[in-house]
Amino acid sequence: MATLILAGSVGTGGPQNGKPHNDPADVAKVRARLTELGFQWVSGITTGTDKEFIRTIKLFQSIYKGKGQADEGDGRIDLHGTTHRWLAAQNAPGWVKVGSEGYGWKFTTPLAHGDDNGGYTTTWMADRIRWAAFEYATTAFFSVENAPPLWIRDCSPDKGGNAIGHKSHETGLDVDMRLPLLPPYTDKWDRLEGKEYSVKFHYDAALAQLKAIRSMMEPKLVLFNDPRCIKQGLCTHEANHGNHYHIRIKPPTRVEGIYK
Numbered sequence: 001m002a003t004l005i006l007a008g009s010v011g012t013g014g015p016q017n018g019k020p021h022n023d024p025a026d027v028a029k030v031r032a033r034l035t036e037l038g039f040q041w042v043s044g045i046t047t048g049t050d051k052e053f054i055r056t057i058k059l060f061q062s063i064y065k066g067k068g069q070a071d072e073g074d075g076r077i078d079l080h081g082t083t084h085r086w087l088a089a090q091n092a093p094g095w096v097k098v099g100s101e102g103y104g105w106k107f108t109t110p111l112a113h114g115d116d117n118g119g120y121t122t123t124w125m126a127d128r129i130r131w132a133a134f135e136y137a138t139t140a141f142f143s144v145e146n147a148p149p150l151w152i153r154d155c156s157p158d159k160g161g162n163a164i165g166h167k168s169h170e171t172g173l174d175v176d177m178r179l180p181l182l183p184p185y186t187d188k189w190d191r192l193e194g195k196e197y198s199v200k201f202h203y204d205a206a207l208a209q210l211k212a213i214r215s216m217m218e219p220k221l222v223l224f225n226d227p228r229c230i231k232q233g234l235c236t237h238e239a240n241h242g243n244h245y246h247i248r249i250k251p252p253t254r255v256e257g258i259y260k
Contacts, residue, residue, distance in 0.1 A: 068168030104137030
């Protein structure tokens with residue numbers, strides 16, 4: 001059972017209602033919990049006003065709020081408030097490296113702007129990629145000829161925040177997936193450009209992938225511009241999303257831990 005017992009608030013602002021604020025013991029507990037969850041870069045902080053500590057709290061808040069940009073938090077953990085409860089939750093979001101491959105999926109390294117710009121994500125996203133890939137690979141085995149894996153492309157930077165080449169991808173809730181291609185281009189995930197869509201695009205595999213994504217990833221949005229897929233309600237149109245899927249997932253329902 002996840003546990004985070006605090007005496008007062010931590011982060012920005014000051015004391016309220018006679019409770020301590022940024023008590024060293026509380027700061028140490030929050031630091032330890034964030035580090036346990038994979039936000040390793042805060043492991044050396046010593047004060048509740050540390051800029052990187054505050055930034056990480058804001059990142060965590062943006063994650064549980066389901067945002068694509070890390071600008072939705074106030075950097076404050078109020079005693080028994082929402083951020084406190086999410087930090088103590090049994091299903092609190094962790095921060096992990098995506099990895100290279102699994103059943104039904106592969107990560108398309110090297111990334112255009114480096115692994116540290118897109119090779120990290122939340123545990124929520126990592127789990128849902130695996131679930132969708134399993135569903136897709138199992139289904140495609142029986143129904144799709146020459147089905148390639150889910151090509152996982154850009155997720156988020158190593159410490160969250162600004163992702164080069166993206167307007168979002170800051171919180172580990174977004175992922176880009178390159179499109180499935182027909183033979184002999186099946187393993188050439190980087191070869192789909194402009195007029196080549198019609199001759200290389202593996203439409204049947206894309207349908208199976210998008211259906212698996214819809215059923216297993218709890219997406220908030222799926223962006224992809226193929227009109228046939230849009231007509232089936234599998235995705236929506238967005239500028240510059242003709243050669244990949246962009247998925248943003250919803251946060252799960254919080255499973256309470258011990259916070260008081």
